[in-house]
Amino acid sequence: MREHGGNLDQAVQRFGGRVQDWIDLSTGINRQPYPVGEIGQRHWSALPSHSDIESLHEAARQAYATGAPILALAGAQAAIQLLPRLAPCGRARVLAPTYNEYVAALSVAGWDVVEVSTFDALAGADLAVVVNPNNPDGRRYDKAELLALLPRVGRLVIDESFADATPELSLAAEAGRPGLLILRSFGKFYGLAGLRLGFVLGGEGDIAALSVMAGPWPVSGAAIAVGRRALLDRDWAKATATRLDGDCLRLDAEVKSRGWRLLGGAPLFRLYETTDATAAQERLAGAHIWSRIFGQQPGWLRLGLPGNEAEWARLAGALVR
Amino acid sequence: MREHGGNLDQAVQRFGGRVQDWIDLSTGINRQPYPVGEIGQRHWSALPSHSDIESLHEAARQAYATGAPILALAGAQAAIQLLPRLAPCGRARVLAPTYNEYVAALSVAGWDVVEVSTFDALAGADLAVVVNPNNPDGRRYDKAELLALLPRVGRLVIDESFADATPELSLAAEAGRPGLLILRSFGKFYGLAGLRLGFVLGGEGDIAALSVMAGPWPVSGAAIAVGRRALLDRDWAKATATRLDGDCLRLDAEVKSRGWRLLGGAPLFRLYETTDATAAQERLAGAHIWSRIFGQQPGWLRLGLPGNEAEWARLAGALVR
Numbered sequence: 084m085r086e087h088g089g090n091l092d093q094a095v096q097r098f099g100g101r102v103q104d105w106i107d108l109s110t111g112i113n114r115q116p117y118p119v120g121e122i123g124q125r126h127w128s129a130l131p132s133h134s135d136i137e138s139l140h141e142a143a144r145q146a147y148a149t150g151a152p153i154l155a156l157a158g159a160q161a162a163i164q165l166l167p168r169l170a171p172c173g174r175a176r177v178l179a180p181t182y183n184e185y186v187a188a189l190s191v192a193g194w195d196v197v198e199v200s201t202f203d204a205l206a207g208a209d210l211a212v213v214v215n216p217n218n219p220d221g222r223r224y225d226k227a228e229l230l231a232l233l234p235r236v237g238r239l240v241i242d243e244s245f246a247d248a249t250p251e252l253s254l255a256a257e258a259g260r261p262g263l264l265i266l267r268s269f270g271k272f273y274g275l276a277g278l279r280l281g282f283v284l285g286g287e288g289d290i291a292a293l294s295v296m297a298g299p300w301p302v303s304g305a306a307i308a309v310g311r312r313a314l315l316d317r318d319w320a321k322a323t324a325t326r327l328d329g330d331c332l333r334l335d336a337e338v339k340s341r342g343w344r345l346l347g348g349a350p351l352f353r354l355y356e357t358t359d360a361t362a363a364q365e366r367l368a369g370a371h372i373w374s375r376i377f378g379q380q381p382g383w384l385r386l387g388l389p390g391n392e393a394e395w396a397r398l399a400g401a402l403v404r
Numbered sequence: 405m406r407e408h409g410g411n412l413d414q415a416v417q418r419f420g421g422r423v424q425d426w427i428d429l430s431t432g433i434n435r436q437p438y439p440v441g442e443i444g445q446r447h448w449s450a451l452p453s454h455s456d457i458e459s460l461h462e463a464a465r466q467a468y469a470t471g472a473p474i475l476a477l478a479g480a481q482a483a484i485q486l487l488p489r490l491a492p493c494g495r496a497r498v499l500a501p502t503y504n505e506y507v508a509a510l511s512v513a514g515w516d517v518v519e520v521s522t523f524d525a526l527a528g529a530d531l532a533v534v535v536n537p538n539n540p541d542g543r544r545y546d547k548a549e550l551l552a553l554l555p556r557v558g559r560l561v562i563d564e565s566f567a568d569a570t571p572e573l574s575l576a577a578e579a580g581r582p583g584l585l586i587l588r589s590f591g592k593f594y595g596l597a598g599l600r601l602g603f604v605l606g607g608e609g610d611i612a613a614l615s616v617m618a619g620p621w622p623v624s625g626a627a628i629a630v631g632r633r634a635l636l637d638r639d640w641a642k643a644t645a646t647r648l649d650g651d652c653l654r655l656d657a658e659v660k661s662r663g664w665r666l667l668g669g670a671p672l673f674r675l676y677e678t679t680d681a682t683a684a685q686e687r688l689a690g691a692h693i694w695s696r697i698f699g700q701q702p703g704w705l706r707l708g709l710p711g712n713e714a715e716w717a718r719l720a721g722a723l724v725r
Contacts, residue, residue: 087620089451107450116449128437129428130410130597157478157600157624164619184619191616276451277625279478295512298485298505299408303478304598305626 085183088375088385089276098368106394107387108367109375111218111245111351113323114390116274117313126304139307139314143282146314147267148250151258152290155302155310159244159268159281160184165296166210166240166264167192169289173209173237178202180377181214182242202228209237215252216245219354219377219385221347226254233263238289240264244281247272248324248350258284269306271351272323273313280306327351330388333395341402343384352387360384370401406504409696409706410597419689427715428708429688430696432539432566432672434644435711437595438634447625460628460635464603467635468588469571472579473611476623476631480565480589480602481505486617487531487561487585488513490610494530494558499523501698502535503563523549530558536573537566540675540698540706542668547575554584559610561585565602568593569645569671579605590627592672593644594634601627648672651709654716662723664705673708681705691722 088110091102126135140153156162163184167175172193177185179198189196194210202224205211211232216223233239243265246253258265264285270276280302283293294301302310313319327350334353335345341363343355357363360376363384367374375385389395409430412423427435447456461474477483484505488496493514498506500519510517515531523545526532532553537544554560564586567574579586585606591597601623604614615622623631634640648671655674656666662684664676678684681697684705688695696706710716 085620087451090453091450092453092455102453103446110451112449112451114449116445119445119448124437124440125424125598127440127596127598128433128435129412130408130431130433130591132411132413132423134413158621160619160621164617188619270451275448277446277448279621279624296485298481298509299406300479300481300600303600303624303626305624 085187086378091373094368094373098371100371105371105373106389106397107373108389108398109373109385109387110276111349111387112271112276113274113327113351114388114394115323115326117309117316117319119275119309120312122305122308126308129304131300131302131304131307135304135307136302139302139311142311142314143267146317146320147253147255147282147284149255149258149284151255151284152287153282153284154290154294154297155306156281156283156297157279157302157306158270159242159266161279161297161301162266162281162283162293163188165293167194168296169292170209170238174207175210175212176205176208177212178205178214178217180220180380181212182218185212202232205232206235210240211236211238212240212242214242214244216249216349218245218349219352219375219383221349221354223252226252229254230257233260236262238262238264240266242266244268244271245349245351247320248327255284259286261286264289269310275309278306278309279303280310324350327388334386334388337399337402346383352385354383354385356382357384358382366404367401369404370397372398372401406508407699412694415689415694419692421692426692426694427710427718428694429710430694430706430708431597432670432708433592433597434595434648434672435709435715436644436647438630438637438640440596440630441633443626443629447629450625452621452623452625452628456625456628457623460623460632463632463635464588467638467641468574468576468603468605470576470579470605472576472605473608474603474605475611475615475618476627477602477604477618478600478623478627479591480563480587482600482618482622483587483602483604483614484509486614488515489617490613491530491559495528496531496533497526497529498533499526499535499538501541501701502533503539506533523553526553527556531561532557532559533561533563535563535565537570537670539566539670540673540696540704542670542675544573547573550575551578554581557583559583559585561587563587565589565592566670566672568641569648576605580607582607585610590631590635596630599627599630600624601631645671648709655707655709658720658723667704673706675704675706677703678705679703687725688722690725691718693719693722
């Protein structure tokens with residue numbers, strides 16, 4: 084399995100404690116989740132109906148401010164698994180460093196995949212991938228720049244998994260344009276990654292093709308019930324975006340005491356340059372706080388945001404050790 | 405979308421009422437579901453961990469009495485979506501009539517698919533599909549017969565979605581043999597189709613390949629928590645199998661008053677020959693009881709089992725009208 088955040092199993096194995104003792108800051112999953120609430124028995128027992136799925140699609144269109152064709156899937160990851168089959172294998176270019184599942188899924192499917200480090204190097208690709216804002220470094224691309232790239236590639240996949248708190252970056256409203264595909268994650272911003280819910284928006288033909296690949300019941304009844312409620316709750320989304328902005332500043336200030344330098348971030352995670360990320364990760368792990376490091380960048384350490392004052396206090400204590 | 409049971413939307417549209425007013429007997433989903441119970445916040449919020457998924461696999465191995473390589477997926481349907489990509493497209497033979505998603509998924513993926521009506525006609529196929537017990541007619545194939553077919557086909561897919569109550573039919577214990585793949589549904593016997601959980605058992609290479617196709621988090625945290633608990637509860641499974649046996653006899657007796665003839669069935673559904681299935685479906689629909697009919701077989705009507713005495717009484721009333 085490829086390296087990901089959220090691998091608390093490994094932390095427990097190496098540093099002890101029980102899963103529930105740890106504060107997992109190795110992911111960009113919101114630690115103040117949307118309340119799951121009641122889920123009617125029908126959502127557990129019956130197959131999701133066409134109208135249930137449609138109502139989820141409509142809620143997502145409202146949340147993402149778009150009228151584009153949309154398909155609910157079991158996480159943005161499920162969309163990544165299907166994307167390589169939308170077109171015959173060709174040249175794929177992925178703007179790197181970024182989430183490592185794109186290169187993996189495209190390569191396995193037989194694509195010629197190159198990771199490129201500049202935006203302009205994406206031009207000419209049959210399939211170009213941009214994560215916006217990017218994970219792990221928070222790089223952002225503005226809409227005009229992305230739309231100018233669109234006619235220069237076969238398909239442009241924009242992964243907006245971390246865009247909920249920065250809707251001004253989103254191209255969801257443009258997702259009807261031929262060749263443009265937008266991926267959205269539900270679980271990160273809403274703090275419900277275990278629910279397995281995400282969306283892909285795109286042209287009618289691509290969405291229909293992805294729907295055939297995904298089959299008739301691609302998401303669970305619980306994902307429909309909880310996802311619909313959460314996506315329609317725009318007050319919660321606004322309040323959460325505001326809180327996350329403040330928490331980012333707070334985290335950046337906290338780590339200054341250690342001399343770490345902010346490299347970038349999005350409202351759910353921050354990337355810092357440390358002198359030795361492995362040592363920094365081990366120090367935090369001593370307080371059962373899990374973080375994410377990156378094999379090829381020995382100074383990089385990524386942290387999610389603590390979820391409550393007790394977690395902030397434990398992090399502050401671990402940082403001054 | 406292809407015709408399936410569980411399409412209550414259509415029933416409501418044609419015959420009125422609210423979804424919750426209807427008794428849905430159009431599927432083979434147990435209407436006395438396993439209790440969902442408490443689901444810890446961790447299962448909602450965190451990505452399913454490797455050890456969580458492993459513990460679910462282990463519970464399924466116990467329930468299916470096998471030590472074979474296994475992969476949890478979002479329903480047996482999710483396995484059907486992936487199967488066509490396990491091998492280069494070739495000749496697929498599906499023992500028909502049966503669940504219509506096999507022909508659909510294989511055809512879309514480019515296979516040369518033929519529905520055959522005799523078991524012997526499966527020989528020579530690159531991929532052969534047998535549903536055992538079969539849906540909708542309950543045909544059963546014994547283990548020796550199936551194992552004798554195995555060396556005569558490239559891959560043999562046995563869909564045991566309805567085998568929970570007849571474990572003596574299952575080849576799960578043999579699933580390590582090269583070329584053999586066993587599909588299991590969780591949602592039908594446990595009455596939790598909305599959870600989206602199923603399993604595929606097979607040789608190590610095939611299971612590894614399917615796992616790569618499915619991606620790192622193919623099932624939800626709720627499916628892991630509830631699925632694991634339910635699969636380990638062998639007392640519930642035994643009691644349910646006994647109850648279903650009795651309920652099948654009761655249903656067969658009830659419909660005799662209408663002159664319907666039993667064509668076959670499994671412990672979760674019964675297939676009857678009526679004089680006019682469309683008229684029979686409409687009559688039941690007048691009492692907001694939904695059933696399944698089959699376009700190409702004008703007399704066939706399939707019924708699931710009522711879940712409680714109130715439902716039995718409504719069915720009895722509708723049958724004598």
